[in-house]
Amino acid sequence: MHVPCFDLTRQIAAIGDELKHAAGRVIDRAAFASGPFVSRFEDEFAQAMGGRHCVAVNSGTSALHCALLACGIGAGDEVLTVSFSFIATAEAISYTQAQPAFIDIEEPYYTMSSERLHDFLQRKTFFDRVGKILVDRETRRPVKAIVLVHLFGQPAAADQICSLAGEYGLAVIEDCAQSHLARYEGKPVGTLGDVGCFSFYPSKNLGACGEAGAIVTDNAELALKIRMLRDHGQKHRDHHEVIGYNYRMDGLQGAMLSVKLKHLKAWTEQRRRHALVYRRLLDGLPGITLPAEREGSVHVYNRFVIRVPNRDEFISYLKRRGIGTAVYYPRPIHLTPAYCGLGYKAGDLPASEQSAREAVALPMFPELRKEEVEFVAKVVQNWCDAQKCIGQRRES
Ligand SMILES: *Cc1c(COP(=O)(O)O)cnc(C)c1O
Numbered sequence: 001m002h003v004p005c006f007d008l009t010r011q012i013a014a015i016g017d018e019l020k021h022a023a024g025r026v027i028d029r030a031a032f033a034s035g036p037f038v039s040r041f042e043d044e045f046a047q048a049m050g051g052r053h054c055v056a057v058n059s060g061t062s063a064l065h066c067a068l069l070a071c072g073i074g075a076g077d078e079v080l081t082v083s084f085s086f087i088a089t090a091e092a093i094s095y096t097q098a099q100p101a102f103i104d105i106e107e108p109y110y111t112m113s114s115e116r117l118h119d120f121l122q123r124k125t126f127f128d129r130v131g132k133i134l135v136d137r138e139t140r141r142p143v144k145a146i147v148l149v150h151l152f153g154q155p156a157a158a159d160q161i162c163s164l165a166g167e168y169g170l171a172v173i174e175d176c177a178q179s180h181l182a183r184y185e186g187k188p189v190g191t192l193g194d195v196g197c198f199s200f201y202p203s204k205n206l207g208a209c210g211e212a213g214a215i216v217t218d219n220a221e222l223a224l225k226i227r228m229l230r231d232h233g234q235k236h237r238d239h240h241e242v243i244g245y246n247y248r249m250d251g252l253q254g255a256m257l258s259v260k261l262k263h264l265k266a267w268t269e270q271r272r273r274h275a276l277v278y279r280r281l282l283d284g285l286p287g288i289t290l291p292a293e294r295e296g297s298v299h300v301y302n303r304f305v306i307r308v309p310n311r312d313e314f315i316s317y318l319k320r321r322g323i324g325t326a327v328y329y330p331r332p333i334h335l336t337p338a339y340c341g342l343g344y345k346a347g348d349l350p351a352s353e354q355s356a357r358e359a360v361a362l363p364m365f366p367e368l369r370k371e372e373v374e375f376v377a378k379v380v381q382n383w384c385d386a387q388k389c390i391g392q393r394r395e396s
Pocket of ligand 1: 059060061062085086088089149175177178198199200201211212213
């Protein structure tokens with residue numbers, strides 16, 4: 001049996017005709033940039049995500065960039081986030097000319113640790129008495145916001161983190177690129193902080209037929225600012241009030257996303273069903289750490305990520321048996337050459353670094369068949385048995 005880690009062609013086989021029909025309508029109306037198909041998707045997505053306003057953009061990275069700018073982040077500022085994420089989380093901060101500072105993750109969940117955040121705020125910052133601005137003791141930069149990542153589909157500990165943010169006067173921007181329809185204490189992610197940023201990159205839980213993204217917020221003022229930023233800083237045609245960008249969503253993507261959004265709930269349930277099978281069959285295996293599901297939360301499993309100490313051997317063992325895996329993310333952001341200028345060193349963020357060394361994603365996408373999930377689990381079980389034998393042989 002050959003089981004790919006991710007395969008979009010199965011989804012296209014199922015809904016390709018629906019997509020082609022919708023694409024035909026966009027072409028017939030020549031509604032290519034913004035326009036009615038994008039507006040319709042904005043309304044549908046706001047409703048599906050439980051937010052009052054949705055602004056569609058051309059990528060998740062642009063969504064984060066606009067959200068940060070709209071929250072007033074700019075040159076000289078500092079924004080707290082995690083290092084164990086896709087690099088776009090940090091890049092969006094850098095685009096505003098602010099600087100990221102990294103908080104370690106809460107190890108079983110792969111999301112920001114509220115304890116580490118609390119430590120950082122208590123020990124590494126102070127309130128400037130004159131301006132009442134929170135300042136980083138080391139960098140001397142004003143600390144303005146948190147970018148909270150719901151990684152792999154797992155909601156971060158939003159209650160604790162948002163209440164710390166409230167206490168210290170920080171904006172909270174949620175990076176929901178991997179967590180469409182995830183819920184925290186009954187509330188949809190994207191509505192827990194000030195603004196939620198989504199990506200529709202093809203491999204996300206809701207993927208466009210190309211690049212796209214969106215922001216969701218209940219704050220009308222933020223939504224309006226983001227609308228201006230995505231379209232050259234104009235509120236009305238030819239009234240450029242700020243320097244903006246061309247971050248508009250394609251009409252084609254709006255139409256594709258409206259088609260796919262109708263399937264998102266069912267796809268999410270399928271992902272969760274596969275996760276349950278993995279859990280049932282892999283629970284308690286020595287050397288394998290399963291992804292924890294946060295109590296009271298709905299994890300939507302963009303990826304099913306386990307930890308294995310001898311990851312490279314594990315990956316080639318599965319590969320030889322026809323199973324695809326992927327590593328997210330082999331290098332924490334603070335140790336990439338791109339961010340070496342911040343001065344972090346190995347050992348600074350132990351949980352993030354351990355995850356970067358040991359995390360590996362098993363096949364996960366809605367169209368996987370149950371036999372395939374069971375086959376993957378069986379091979380992982382065999383691997384564990386083989387490890388035990390090797391261990392015994394070493395001992396004797
Ligand atoms: C995909 C992703 C992004 C960026 O989204 P794009 O649409 O690819 O620009 C940002 N953050 C995280 C966590 C992601 O997974």
